[in-house]
Amino acid sequence: MLSTWVAVVPVKPLGAAKTRLRGAVPRPAHPGLVLAMARDTVAAALACPSVAGVVAVCDDPLVRAELVADGATCLPDTPAAGLNAALTFGARAAGGAPVVALTADLPAMRPADLAVALAAAEALGRRAFVPDLEGSGTVLLAAPAGVALDPHFGPGSAAAHLRSGAVRLDGDWPSLRRDVDTAADLDAATGLGLGPHTGEILCTPA
Numbered sequence: 001m002l003s004t005w006v007a008v009v010p011v012k013p014l015g016a017a018k019t020r021l022r023g024a025v026p027r028p029a030h031p032g033l034v035l036a037m038a039r040d041t042v043a044a045a046l047a048c049p050s051v052a053g054v055v056a057v058c059d060d061p062l063v064r065a066e067l068v069a070d071g072a073t074c075l076p077d078t079p080a081a082g083l084n085a086a087l088t089f090g091a092r093a094a095g096g097a098p099v100v101a102l103t104a105d106l107p108a109m110r111p112a113d114l115a116v117a118l119a120a121a122e123a124l125g126r127r128a129f130v131p132d133l134e135g136s137g138t139v140l141l142a143a144p145a146g147v148a149l150d151p152h153f154g155p156g157s158a159a160a161h162l163r164s165g166a167v168r169l170d171g172d173w174p175s176l177r178r179d180v181d182t183a184a185d186l187d188a189a190t191g192l193g194l195g196p197h198t199g200e201i202l203c204t205p206a
């Protein structure tokens with residue numbers, strides 16, 4: 001039987017987020033692009049049959065309002081403590097359920113790819129992670145019920161997750177593994193098929 005996972009999605013305040021992506025769209029559209037990618041990530045997670053709910057961790061009132069309207073629960077960030085603290089905080093709110101951490105920059109993610117990755121994690125019964133397409137970063141970290149998430153996101157996180165004892169999952173899940181950090185990543189995600197919110201931003205004239 002499939003577990004029902006709680007997905008924890010961290011989102012930086014829009015004014016500070018996705019600095020490497022600046023320039024991919026005209027300057028005023030940048031916050032809207034970051035928000036749209038987060039909304040598509042959350043929508044795909046909510047549409048995945050093995051996900052029971054999404055907890056977003058974010059201090060930005062606009063992001064919180066949009067994601068709650070989309071069906072997520074939102075928690076405030078731990079003040080100035082960073083990404084891994086935010087994930088640990090969000091994971092604790094899952095109350096011992098299986099937790100999957102997802103970055104909020106997966107605008108091409110398909111629910112079916114996420115479901116297959118989660119089934120692979122469940123079959124292992126251990127902490128497991130999915131590297132990004134480049135191989136050095138992490139897009140997903142999963143912990144079974146009752147096991148601490150112990151996130152090590154940040155530069156070189158795939159190696160850090162491996163060192164921490166998590167198992168690397170190497171499935172062919174391009175829509176899940178295509179995180180968007182740069183304009184070139186956004187082009188690649190566009191080629192895979194963007195979610196509707198990100199697609200709409202890119203189609204809106206400046």
Ligand SMILES: Nc1nc2c(ncn2[C@@H]2O[C@H](COP(=O)(O)OP(=O)(O)OP(=O)(O)O)[C@@H](O)[C@H]2O)c(=O)[nH]1
Pocket residue numbers: 010011012016017018019020021057058059077081082083086103104105181
């Ligand atoms: N809640 C929260 N989310 C964070 C924090 N730092 C990063 N994130 C989120 O974690 C995910 C992965 O982070 P990055 O891909 O490095 O995003 P970023 O820091 O906005 O991007 P750059 O400025 O280009 O480094 C994204 O969804 C970010 O919004 C943080 O301090 N708090």
Ligand SMILES: C=C(OP(=O)(O)O)C(=O)O
Pocket residue numbers: 103132136137138139152153154155156157158179181
């Ligand atoms: C935070 C991460 O994202 P990126 O490396 O894409 O900034 C990560 O991969 O751990």
